[in-house]
Amino acid sequence: MDILEKIPSRREVIESFKSTGGKIAAVYPYHYHRALFRAFDILPVEVWGPPGIDTTYGSSYLQPYVCSVVHSGLSFYLSGGLDVVDFIVVPHACDSLQGLGSVYIDFVKPKQPVFTIYIPRGRKDLDVEFLSKEFESIFNRLKELTGKSVTEDKLMEEILKEEEALKKVRELYSKREQISLSDYHFYRVVRSREYLPAEKFMEIADHLLENFSDGTEREGVPVIFSGLLPEPMEILEKLEEIDGRIVADDFACCGRRLYGEGKSNNPFVRMAESILNSPPDSSRGATVDERVEHLSSLVKKYGARGVVFYIVKFCEMELFYIPHMMRGLKERGIPSVYIEVDINDPLPDQTITRLEAFVEVL
Amino acid sequence: MSRVKAIGIDVGSTTAKIVAVDENGEMIWRYIEPTDPRIEDQVDRFLEKLKEELSISDEELKKIPIVATGYGRKLVHQAKKKLTEITCHAKGVYKSLGHGGTLVDIGGQDSKVIVISNDGKVVDFTMNDKCAAGTGRFLENTAMRMKVPLDKMGELALSAPEEVKISSVCTVFAESEIISMIAHGVAVEPILKGLHRGLISRIVAMIRSVGLTPPLMLSGGVVKNPAVRKMLEEATGQKVILPEYPQFMGAYGAALIALESTKSEN
Numbered sequence: 001m002d003i004l005e006k007i008p009s010r011r012e013v014i015e016s017f018k019s020t021g022g023k024i025a026a027v028y029p030y031h032y033h034r035a036l037f038r039a040f041d042i043l044p045v046e047v048w049g050p051p052g053i054d055t056t057y058g059s060s061y062l063q064p065y066v067c068s069v070v071h072s073g074l075s076f077y078l079s080g081g082l083d084v085v086d087f088i089v090v091p092h093a094c095d096s097l098q099g100l101g102s103v104y105i106d107f108v109k110p111k112q113p114v115f116t117i118y119i120p121r122g123r124k125d126l127d128v129e130f131l132s133k134e135f136e137s138i139f140n141r142l143k144e145l146t147g148k149s150v151t152e153d154k155l156m157e158e159i160l161k162e163e164e165a166l167k168k169v170r171e172l173y174s175k176r177e178q179i180s181l182s183d184y185h186f187y188r189v190v191r192s193r194e195y196l197p198a199e200k201f202m203e204i205a206d207h208l209l210e211n212f213s214d215g216t217e218r219e220g221v222p223v224i225f226s227g228l229l230p231e232p233m234e235i236l237e238k239l240e241e242i243d244g245r246i247v248a249d250d251f252a253c254c255g256r257r258l259y260g261e262g263k264s265n266n267p268f269v270r271m272a273e274s275i276l277n278s279p280p281d282s283s284r285g286a287t288v289d290e291r292v293e294h295l296s297s298l299v300k301k302y303g304a305r306g307v308v309f310y311i312v313k314f315c316e317m318e319l320f321y322i323p324h325m326m327r328g329l330k331e332r333g334i335p336s337v338y339i340e341v342d343i344n345d346p347l348p349d350q351t352i353t354r355l356e357a358f359v360e361v362l
Numbered sequence: 363m364s365r366v367k368a369i370g371i372d373v374g375s376t377t378a379k380i381v382a383v384d385e386n387g388e389m390i391w392r393y394i395e396p397t398d399p400r401i402e403d404q405v406d407r408f409l410e411k412l413k414e415e416l417s418i419s420d421e422e423l424k425k426i427p428i429v430a431t432g433y434g435r436k437l438v439h440q441a442k443k444k445l446t447e448i449t450c451h452a453k454g455v456y457k458s459l460g461h462g463g464t465l466v467d468i469g470g471q472d473s474k475v476i477v478i479s480n481d482g483k484v485v486d487f488t489m490n491d492k493c494a495a496g497t498g499r500f501l502e503n504t505a506m507r508m509k510v511p512l513d514k515m516g517e518l519a520l521s522a523p524e525e526v527k528i529s530s531v532c533t534v535f536a537e538s539e540i541i542s543m544i545a546h547g548v549a550v551e552p553i554l555k556g557l558h559r560g561l562i563s564r565i566v567a568m569i570r571s572v573g574l575t576p577p578l579m580l581s582g583g584v585v586k587n588p589a590v591r592k593m594l595e596e597a598t599g600q601k602v603i604l605p606e607y608p609q610f611m612g613a614y615g616a617a618l619i620a621l622e623s624t625k626s627e628n
Contacts, residue, residue, distance in 0.1 A: 323571075330486075335486070337487075349433065350472060350489065353433075353446050353447070353448075353472075353489070354489055356446045357446040357447075357448035357449065357484075357487060357489075358487075360445060360446055360448065360449045360484075361448065361449070361483075361484045361487065
């Protein structure tokens with residue numbers, strides 16, 4: 001059976017969840033804690049664009065040099081794509097997303113309540129404390145809005161459930177080389193975590209691990225991808241056609257969210273500890289050295305031969321890093337290539353040629 | 363028995379090229395013409411021409427390995443392997459000049475800078491982004507707009523004692539800017555010189571992004587333009603070296619890779 005047949009679409013999941021009385025929160029990229037919403041029977045469904053939509057709706061609020069993820073994200077709302085959701089959540093991943101939060105609150109004024117989350121850049125105790133308070137204030141506001149008296153024990157129960165799902169994602173990554181799935185299929189599974197309830201995701205992941213781990217070694221030139229997301233996802237099929245394969249990633253939607261577990265018995269602190277214990281990334285203000293070290297360790301661990309920076313056009317937070325990171329990797333003898341994409345455009349031939357040339361060089 | 367041991371085909375956005383090599387990898391035949399939208403038919407014609415001019419039979423041709431490169435490589439069904447221009451240009455130039463360095467290839471639709479090691483391997487590369495600025499098409503478009511023959515553009519640019527600054531190197535905006543300048547009575551030559559400067563500044567930025575490893579080498583159709591070569595030398599402070607057949611380096615490299623594949627199979 002094709003693993004994709006087991007993965008319901010976002011629409012199916014939303015309809016099914018709502019039919020049981022649950023509510024939906026549309027969540028923009030990319031750091032937040034799913035348990036915070038699940039405790040209130042709210043399913044977080046992430047909005048990474050979506051790609052390929054008419055972005056002219058958003059153009060009346062956003063400058064042309066704002067990235068296509070944010071342009072699509074707002075256009076999706078304005079064209080009615082988020083009518084079905086009950087809450088909108090905008091974490092502060094970058095200036096454009098912070099701007100989007102303000103655009104929603106000050107200008108668009110949607111019917112749904114809008115939550116913004118400020119994720120601190122540091123990892124110190126003070127940052128944990130700040131974020132835990134941020135989560136607690138959202139928790140209290142959700143209590144008010146939903147009228148549900150959710151206890152901290154219930155929240156902890158959801159946190160533990162999400163931790164189990166995260167463990168499953170880690171397992172998928174650690175066994176990636178033994179899972180006989182194309183990169184396209186693998187990332188469809190991993191990215192289904194963007195909208196599936198933890199319990200459903202674990203069911204699919206278990207099915208995958210049981211039925212697709214035949215021990216056959218994957219073939220192709222091993223590379224690591226870094227960037228926001230693998231969109232258009234056709235890039236993964238193209239990579240396979242040109243004899244390349246992803247052995248690990250530093251995608252904002254995937255690898256950067258392999259959080260460590262929190263330790264505290266206080267649910268808010270535990271969620272904050274977990275989120276702040278993520279791999280170094282651009283949205284968290286990691287230093288160039290930390291990011292180079294992280295990518296180098298992935299290269300070493302997974303035997304990759306190079307790094308592909310697959311960057312969404314105008315993604316300022318990524319672009320500041322790129323020249324320094326490429327130089328840093330080069331100094332360590334790791335080749336890299338920079339590829340720019342717009343998630344709303346078809347994959348240009350030049351992009352494919354650049355990737356193909358890189359794989360040939362490796 | 364035919365001397366042709368391998369064939370390389372480079373289907374670029376502007377011109378299509380074919381090269382045949384002997385067992386030592388020497389270029390023994392080459393041919394170029396503007397790219398036809400029906401690429402498969404064009405390649406069939408190329409192969410017919412090769413057969414005719416070098417007296418190769420159908421049976422012999424079937425045994426000769428073909429590697430295709432260039433923008434239209436995927437449509438060359440006659441090829442046993444398809445590789446990018448980066449790999450093929452590097453291969454062709456290294457064999458032609460016998461050393462590594464930094465290769466600038468300015469093609470019709472894209473430009474690339476390739477750093478080649480002393481043993482002929484691609485160390486690093488960069489390509490222009492999706493826009494046409496920094497490519498041959500940029501010059502072609504502006505030549506057309508100014509009603510200047512493409513092959514005279516470089517000479518005219520170099521003849522200008524001064525140049526005007528073209529503030530935009532976007533092909534579309536550059537055209538508007540040119541129209542405005544002409545309307546203000548600016549002579550053609552300084553405009554052309556400014557346009558070339560714009561193109562070179564894009565290329566130099568690409569060179570800087572990978573780092574210049576001397577010597578600086580140049581290939582691609584734009585090589586025929588003397589202003590590009592001269593201004594590139596001025597901008598980088600490096601003498602520019604050209605292979606004997608700069609437009610054929612992609613096809614030549616493809617042929618050499620096809621030849622290597624037969625040797626490794628044997």
